[in-house]
Amino acid sequence: MEKRFKESQRVAVMGIAGNLILSIIKITAGTTYKSQALIADGANSIGDIINSAITYLGNKVASQPRDSDHNYGHGKAEAVATQVIGLMLCFIAFEVFSNSLSVFTSKASEIQFSLNMIAISVFAIVTKIFMYLYSINIGRKHSNPLVLANAADHIADVFVTLGSISGIIFTHLGIWWMDPVIGMIISIWILIQGIGISRNAIRILMDSSIDAKILNNLKETIAIIPGVEDVQKVTTHSMGIGYSVEVRIGVNCTLTVAEGHNIASRVKSKLINTAEIGDVIVHINPVSDVDCDYKCLKENTADCKKNNK
Structure with a gap:
């Protein structure tokens, strides 16, 4: 149990540090070059910081021993934290979709193409793949739904960032409306991930049976x-x-x-x-x-x- 807790906490700390760096880089670059897709990607990374912090706290509570008020232990704290992460992702999806739709309807996309944005996106993809592989290994090793939720979020971010790169390239080719459209697609992807994570948490909280x-x-x-x-x-x-x-x-x-x-x-x-x-x-x-x-x-x-x- 102690090993499970320590390794899960390392996943959370890695997520907080990694996503903090990525969110700053993405939002700064997205604002500088007016890329809605990259800003949306950065907003998702901010959500990931919160998710990793919730993972840290959830694991800490779940690791507490049984007591007179919790005869079966505190293990469901992981599911509660997982549910919070799912709802947070749904909220972020709504915000990203709203912002992207606003840009699309106003035809106000003014993205400025730069190889720096492509380089930033590639860096983010490589970083997220590493975070995913580490998290999925720990999550499966300890059957930890909270860590597995983080892993699913990491791999989703890989596709989200690929979408950002596509938006940048399409806008550079003169198809300006692809940037906000890809921003909306990203939001839908985030929503799907949030719903899936919430459903898994609900199964645990509703005393689902073993496989x-x-x-x-x-x-x-x-x-x-x-x-x-x-x-x-x-x-x-x-x-x-x-x-x-x-x-x-x-x-x-x-x-x-x-x-x-x-x-x-x-x-x-x-x-x-x-x-x-x-x-x-x-x-x-x-x-x-x-x-x-x-x-x-x-x-x-x-x-x-x-x-x-």
Whole structure:
């Protein structure tokens, strides 16, 4: 858990530093050369700074241990932070679209072509690809939705900046209206990313179940544990960091409470060591190949055990 936290925080710090530099360069260049697409790209980078700061705070809260008020820990803080990032991106998309539409309708694009803008955009693309590769590796390694959201944002920025370059080139060729149009396309891309990130966060906050394939693997794992005669039900819900698993198994009705408890402990120990599982609750129900007669169990337990073996 500590390694997960430290590596995720490094992603956030890298995002804050990298996007701060990129936003200053893009907005300065966009303002100087009157490129709406590059200004839009810079505005997106400002949003990325906020997103990285939210990632930092979200990871910090999520790493806190369980307490009396949070019996399942603080893991869902990551999902809350992820949702904030998604909403922020949607807001930025609206602002960028509005500004680009204003330029388009007023026919006021006065972009000045410069190789400096192309160089800045290429630098931004290379930087963002590096940030994406680093973030996606950490996010997948620790199944961290917040870091994965940052990675998705980084790769989106690569295409956004490619759009900026296209706008600059088209305007230089005399097609002035392509610059604000590409600005609007960028805004739509940002909106799509924001909606996707928000949907993933909502799934976690709404206690979504674990992947069906993993769930089937859990059932198969439980079924082969000695003493388990029937896997009756396995349900899961997200804890933000990992999943809580509730298991209902059937054991021989003639077992003692201690024997049933030992089987339940084996089930829990087996599952708790499985990736993505943070908590396990095991319920035991009596089952047998033959009917367990209550009177037999009460008056002649030894014989009943013998008949049911």
